[in-house]
């Protein structure tokens with residue numbers, strides 16, 4: 001049915017439609033075909049532990065190789081997937097692809113790699129996320145702790161009772177749960193205590209000017225303190241400079257992710273990085289300088 005829509009598009013177009021609506025309609029129809037035509041691909045961005053400087057995992061980030069358009073960024077198509085009812089199918093594809101990749105890495109010289117997957121709110125509401133994940137983990141014969149789920153603060157806050165129940169089930173199976181873009185939603189701290197989560201990801205918005213804006217530095221320190229007093233791990237997103245890294249290292253942040261260490265990489269480039277065992281240079285000296 002989607003295939004037919006892709007071929008016979010003319011009957012949808014009427015003179016009254018403006019150019020934006022046409023572009024949007026074309027986008028929707030192209031996305032319907034994208035899954036069948038295997039146009040989606042995953043890039044992977046490393047997460048680095050600041051204590052050891054070592055890569056402790058990667059985040060899978062969805063890209064769309066749209067014919068005639070090059071590589072399309074998720075910001076431009078994830079909202080459309082959500083609106084036209086394709087998010088669960090696309091999300092299932094991401095989970096299946098990641099678990100397959102984890103299995104292949106275990107079978108190769110690379111070994112165990114923990115991979116984080118971004119989960120859209122829709123995936124919690126529609127479908128049975130826990131059953132789907134359990135099925136794919138078993139199908140690939142991989143342990144649950146190698147899969148981490150990232151949920152944004154705002155998707156956690158919607159539909160809370162159901163979300164808490166699903167997360168509890170997943171966590172009981174051994175999956176890691178992270179709160180993405182933390183600080184940009186408006187979860188009350190009381191709510192945070194109720195959610196079965198393991199890690200907070202400080203949003204890039206606070207990290208960007210961390211060394212020049214005292215407010216952003218203060219918020220970041222508050223999030224690090226909050227995470228640790230709730231016995232959660234904390235990771236900073238969007239670290240691009242040595243100065244940002246030194247600040248975070250000096251103030252006890254557990255992990256970082258960002259262009260400073262590595263951009264999101266296509267599979268082959270990530271495998272080179274993992275095989276060569278790239279690590280951050282020792283940062284103790286920098287951290288001392290930042291505190292002085």
Ligand code: C2E
Nearest residue numbers: 061062073074075094118119120238239240257258259264
């Ligand atoms: P996110 O999960 O918060 O991912 C972080 C985004 O920041 C990524 O953008 C990443 O490429 C970018 N980034 C990483 N380090 C730096 C840095 O140092 N500087 C800057 N300026 N940016 C950095 P990307 O890949 O375009 O993804 C955007 C968003 O799309 C993600 O935000 C996530 O919310 C969503 N997304 C990506 N893949 C998926 C997916 O498979 N499923 C779902 N539901 N959402 C996804």
Ligand code: MG
Nearest residue numbers: 059118150180
């Ligand atoms: Mg994320």
Ligand code: MG
Nearest residue numbers: 180181201237
């Ligand atoms: Mg984020």
Ligand code: MG
Nearest residue numbers: 152180181203
């Ligand atoms: Mg984001």
